[in-house]
Amino acid sequence: MIEIVIGVLLVFMIIGSIICLETRDLLSAIIAIVPVGYFCGIIYLLLGAPDIAITQMVVEVLSLIILIRATIRRDLTTIEEERDFFGLVSTFALIFVFFIFGMEAMRHLPPFGTPSFTLNPSAPSNRYLMMGLKETGAGNIVSSVILDYRGYDTLGEATILFTSILGALALLRVYARKRGKK
């Protein structure tokens, strides 16, 4: 039952992303990507991940605001011309090769509904689920994995966020400083 619901939502996501990529108006394209993210959040909720559903919903709103900042008061309609024939063919050849390899890889995955940690008794998730409450005292196992078992990842994530903001600031400040010198 849940597979059918998730499948229908995924089809909606695919339709939304096609509309987003093929429409001519840039503002419509940006607005068309928001339902894709909301469907993604609903799927997270169905799959038993409420943490990620909350994050996805709020991040979607912020990404809409940031993307609209990029296109507001610009020339909004775009003229989408065809690329030259050779480029288009080579792109589709690349996508086709990618498709073949992806299908080959996906045949070896376990079926939907049986995560790999149930098949492998030495997987780390077994320990997280069994001993998580006893070892960290936190009821939310995801939170204990982020901040206790795998704290290095979170430290790296904070570094990446800091670096991206630094990059944005550096890219936008250069011109202003040059004008100030004149």
Add this chain to the structure above:
Amino acid sequence: MIYYLCFILFLIGLYGVCCKKNVVKIILGLWIMEYSVNLFLILLGYRKNGIPPIMSKEMDVIEFYKKAVDPLPQAMVLTSIVIGLGVLALMVTVAIRLYQRYGTFDITEMKKLKG
């Protein structure tokens, strides 16, 4: 079946990155690829009739262990979504700078990339 639909979503994002000429469309293609990758990781960790990996007071540990979904991909994806927002802001900044330099979003018009 669901894995294949998720993979098709990834391919649509790849098509957008490769074939589109507008910088904003390329950014949107990358954003769609990120959705599909995050969703695929969560789909891999789902267990049939599973419950969220959050314990409450009246729950037994053994029963919880037999029913909960995989917490490890959720922890990874939670950081990945927020990183994605930062990277999106960086890409938008680059797009704004390109627009300011060339007056257009079309990448085939930007011929003076050498400086």
Add this chain to the structure above:
Amino acid sequence: MKNNEEKGMSLIVKTVTRWLKGFIFLFGAYIVVFGHLSPGGGFPGGVVFAATFILLTLAFGREYALRKIGKILASELDSLGAILFLILASLGIYFTGIFFSNFIEKFHPSGNFKLFSAGIIPLCNISIGMKVGASLFMIFIILSVVRVIFEDGKGKLITTEKKDKK
């Protein structure tokens, strides 16, 4: 330039924002503080914090929000969150010899599932929430103080920031 004088949106939006901003901020604080017991944690709570200030910026205009929380304060909060997280991680070396070790008492004396339990996890949640919220608000400020004016076929970048350096 007409855009520089306009101060935010209409009266309805401003009134609703004035009522709702406290509740949204309170929801973010709840998500952060109870992150180790219920769904949530530092990342979603930080994004909700950022959304509060972005709502203020959109409704009342840039100057009002920058008066409430300045750019300097935002960058200080950002750095403070990162340093607090690193200090909490390094204190583990001092107490137990392991980086990121959970050195505080993990259980409340009267049992599990209390607010003051789980050692350093709530403190880490608070620092992560501070960092993420301040970072995302910084991104929005950076994108909003600089705007590109399109005129005569050439894009021109102007900044509306106060010239405090020169």
